[in-house]
Amino acid sequence: xxxxxxxxxxxxxxxxxxxxxxxxxxxxxxxxxxxxxxxxxxxxxxxxxxxxxxxxxxxxxxxxxxxxxxxxxxxxxxxxxxxxxxxxxxxxxxxxxxxxxxxxxxxxxxxxxxxxxxxxxxxxxxxxxxxxxxxxxxxxxxxxxxxxxxxxxxxxxxxxxxxxxxxxxxxxxxxxxxxxxxxxxxxxxxxxxxxxxxxxxxxxxxxxxxxxxxxxxxxxxxxxxxxxxxxxxxxxxxxxxxxxxxxxxxxxxxxxxxxxxxxxxxxxxxxxxxxxxxxxxxxxxxxxxxxxxxxxxxxxxxxxxx
Amino acid sequence: xxxxxxxxxxxxxxxxxxxxxxxxxxxxxxxxxxxxxxxxxxxxxxxxxxxxxxxxxxxxxxxxxxxxxxxxxxxxxxxxxxxxxxxxxxxxxxxxxxxxxxxxxxxxxxxxxxxxxxxxxxxxxxxxxxxxxxxxxxxxxxxxxxxxxxxxxxxxxxxxxxxxxxxxxxxxxxxxxxxxxxxxxxxxxxxxxxxxxxxxxxxxxxxxxxxxxxxxxxxxxxxxxxxxxxxxxxxxxxxxxxxxxxxxxxxxxxxxxxxxxxxxxxxxxxxxxxxxxxxxxxxxxxxxxxxxxxxxxxxxxxxxxxxxxxxxxxxxxxxxxxxxxxxxxxxxxxxxxxxxxxxxxxxxxxxxxxxxxxxxxxxxxxxxxxx
Numbered sequence: 001x002x003x004x005x006x007x008x009x010x011x012x013x014x015x016x017x018x019x020x021x022x023x024x025x026x027x028x029x030x031x032x033x034x035x036x037x038x039x040x041x042x043x044x045x046x047x048x049x050x051x052x053x054x055x056x057x058x059x060x061x062x063x064x065x066x067x068x069x070x071x072x073x074x075x076x077x078x079x080x081x082x083x084x085x086x087x088x089x090x091x092x093x094x095x096x097x098x099x100x101x102x103x104x105x106x107x108x109x110x111x112x113x114x115x116x117x118x119x120x121x122x123x124x125x126x127x128x129x130x131x132x133x134x135x136x137x138x139x140x141x142x143x144x145x146x147x148x149x150x151x152x153x154x155x156x157x158x159x160x161x162x163x164x165x166x167x168x169x170x171x172x173x174x175x176x177x178x179x180x181x182x183x184x185x186x187x188x189x190x191x192x193x194x195x196x197x198x199x200x201x202x203x204x205x206x207x208x209x210x211x212x213x214x215x216x217x218x219x220x221x222x223x224x225x226x227x228x229x230x231x232x233x234x235x236x237x238x239x240x241x242x243x244x245x246x247x248x249x250x251x252x253x254x255x256x257x258x259x260x261x262x263x264x265x266x267x268x269x270x271x272x273x274x275x276x277x278x279x280x281x282x283x284x285x286x287x288x289x290x291x292x293x294x295x296x297x298x299x300x301x302x303x304x305x306x
Numbered sequence: 307x308x309x310x311x312x313x314x315x316x317x318x319x320x321x322x323x324x325x326x327x328x329x330x331x332x333x334x335x336x337x338x339x340x341x342x343x344x345x346x347x348x349x350x351x352x353x354x355x356x357x358x359x360x361x362x363x364x365x366x367x368x369x370x371x372x373x374x375x376x377x378x379x380x381x382x383x384x385x386x387x388x389x390x391x392x393x394x395x396x397x398x399x400x401x402x403x404x405x406x407x408x409x410x411x412x413x414x415x416x417x418x419x420x421x422x423x424x425x426x427x428x429x430x431x432x433x434x435x436x437x438x439x440x441x442x443x444x445x446x447x448x449x450x451x452x453x454x455x456x457x458x459x460x461x462x463x464x465x466x467x468x469x470x471x472x473x474x475x476x477x478x479x480x481x482x483x484x485x486x487x488x489x490x491x492x493x494x495x496x497x498x499x500x501x502x503x504x505x506x507x508x509x510x511x512x513x514x515x516x517x518x519x520x521x522x523x524x525x526x527x528x529x530x531x532x533x534x535x536x537x538x539x540x541x542x543x544x545x546x547x548x549x550x551x552x553x554x555x556x557x558x559x560x561x562x563x564x565x566x567x568x569x570x571x572x573x574x575x576x577x578x579x580x581x582x583x584x585x586x587x588x589x590x591x592x593x594x595x596x597x598x599x600x601x602x603x604x605x606x607x608x609x610x611x612x613x614x615x616x617x618x619x620x621x622x623x624x625x626x627x628x629x630x631x632x633x634x635x636x637x638x639x640x641x642x643x644x645x646x647x648x649x650x651x652x653x654x655x656x657x658x659x660x661x662x663x664x665x666x667x668x669x670x671x672x673x674x675x676x677x
Contacts, residue, residue, distance in 0.1 A: 103516070
């Protein structure tokens with residue numbers, strides 16, 4: 001039995017179509033990532049799956065419970081961490097955790113070993129009000145509150161947004177440990193670099209899934225090859241590279257440009273040569289394997305074709 | 307049950323950790339009662355009377371004395387020329403002026419009876435002017451009676467109506483506003499605070515977490531109502547104590563009946579609070595709806611300020627759907643008239659009906675999902 005299975009889910013807000021015809025299947029005990037930019041429909045999909053919202057059409061089950069008819073059964077077995085920090089700011093760390101434990105009919109003591117690893121990090125501040133915690137600590141507290149009742153499926157909506165790079169890394173380490181205890185994790189993120197840390201993922205854009213599979217599958221399905229090009233004046237270089245025949249697209253990626261090219265039509269040397277003709281003689285170009293972000297760019301159709 | 311108690315505990319923590327809420331909830335009733343009691347009193351006290359006329363005239367002096375000895379009136383001074391009265395009013399040195407005609411003393415005892423006296427009030431404040439003028443007129447009328455008695459040697463048959471205000475002989479305005487303020491405050495605390503506290507959870511997103519938990523929404527709502535029920539009980543008690551010991555408003559009827567009426571009214575208000583929280587998406591909207599949609603109609607249509615009987619018929623119908631109106635009527639009947647259950651049976655059943663309908667509607671309207 002799949003931990004999560006949804007079929008043809010659609011949802012509109014008046015005339016804005018937030019989610020269109022989405023089908024997903026998540027196996028038990030895997031980390032499934034929903035990757036996409038802000039406004040792609042991630043939160044809407046979360047709310048539908050966590051029974052907070054009704055889809056206009058489509059159906060689905062969480063651990064065999066129907067998301068519409070058996071919403072009450074689902075609420076007992078899932079943990080949910082909304083995108084916005086949603087704990088009681090005026091209650092202390094311990095009071096928050098206690099409240100959510102009681103809400104799910106359990107106590108901190110009974111499930112201490114389940115949250116120990118994360119809770120021990122914020123326990124020194126247990127009497128501090130949640131509103132006065134730092135971003136990383138808030139996130140850990142929210143995770144504790146979502147985990148305290150031993151859910152079978154954990155829904156994390158953009159848990160790493162607004163968290164520093166080190167804490168983000170820690171967070172993913174924690175997620176792997178939680179997964180090893182058998183919990184299925186459905187996580188969304190706008191950060192492409194976190195995609196590779198998921199077991200499987202789906203790329204979402206404008207309310208539709210544009211690609212899914214393991215990170216390896218997605219990368220291997222990439223139809224072109226990529227050159228990382230560096231040069232002295234980056235912006236004119238970007239414009240020049242886009243004009244070169246045989247390059248499919250060119251985007252700025254931090255300190256270099258990723259040039260996607262069709263190997264049937266051109267090659268590294270040809271591109272460098274064309275660039276030199278345009279006056280960019282001292283460019284360096286390195287053949288790299290595509291990342292998830294390159295795949296997302298290609299799949300989302302954000303191409304400047306020539 | 308444990309979940310419910312934990313939620314109630316949490317609600318109390320929210321209230322007591324927010325100093326503003328505590329201030330609104332605990333201090334506001336006290337301040338309102340004291341304000342209405344002392345500052346916004348409609349009684350007339352220490353009315354300054356300016357006398358204009360021949361001060362050597364014995365009759366004028368007698369009347370002046372009489373005015374000065376009245377507990378509500380005092381003499382502010384004397385004028386010789388009636389033309390100065392306007393100046394005196396402008397400088398706010400007097401509230402009312404009494405002008406005696408020429409030869410007032412002689413005319414007042416002569417059989418032709420042509421003694422003229424004019425009472426001039428400051429019409430810029432019509433309510434006060436009407437009351438002060440009638441006070442002064444009353445004093446002069448008494449003097450007139452005394453003169454007639456002394457002339458005839460015995461009391462001549464004449465018509466002199468004796469006015470008595472039952473239940474409130476001294477015409478204290480506190481008898482009117484204590485029930486009014488009680489209705490207003492209970493309404494405000496229960497509806498506004500409940501609405502705001504539910505909408506706040508919507509705003510902060512914690513409602514999402516509550517909804518995703520297996521706790522039934524009914525319990526979530528009830529746990530939100532509990533603290534405000536307790537708080538309104540405290541407010542009810544403090545208003546009663548203040549009005550009884552500071553304002554000296556009697557509690558003639560049964561205290562238990564009064565508390566029962568308050569309980570029914572509080573439940574009605576709590577239900578309205580939930581309904582407001584369902585339709586508003588932000589705390590500001592909830593406050594606005596409560597302020598404009600509840601407090602104002604309650605003030606205007608519940609009979610605190612304007613008597614419902616003098617409203618156009620359509621507005622009277624409208625006033626009938628305001629729960630506070632029925633509660634205030636009941637409080638007046640129980641507290642001041644000393645009425646029993648039979649006296650308030652009609653109001654009580656109307657209010658109970660409202661409570662049941664509103665509570666059912668509000669629990670039904672509370673969704674198990676987000677919009």
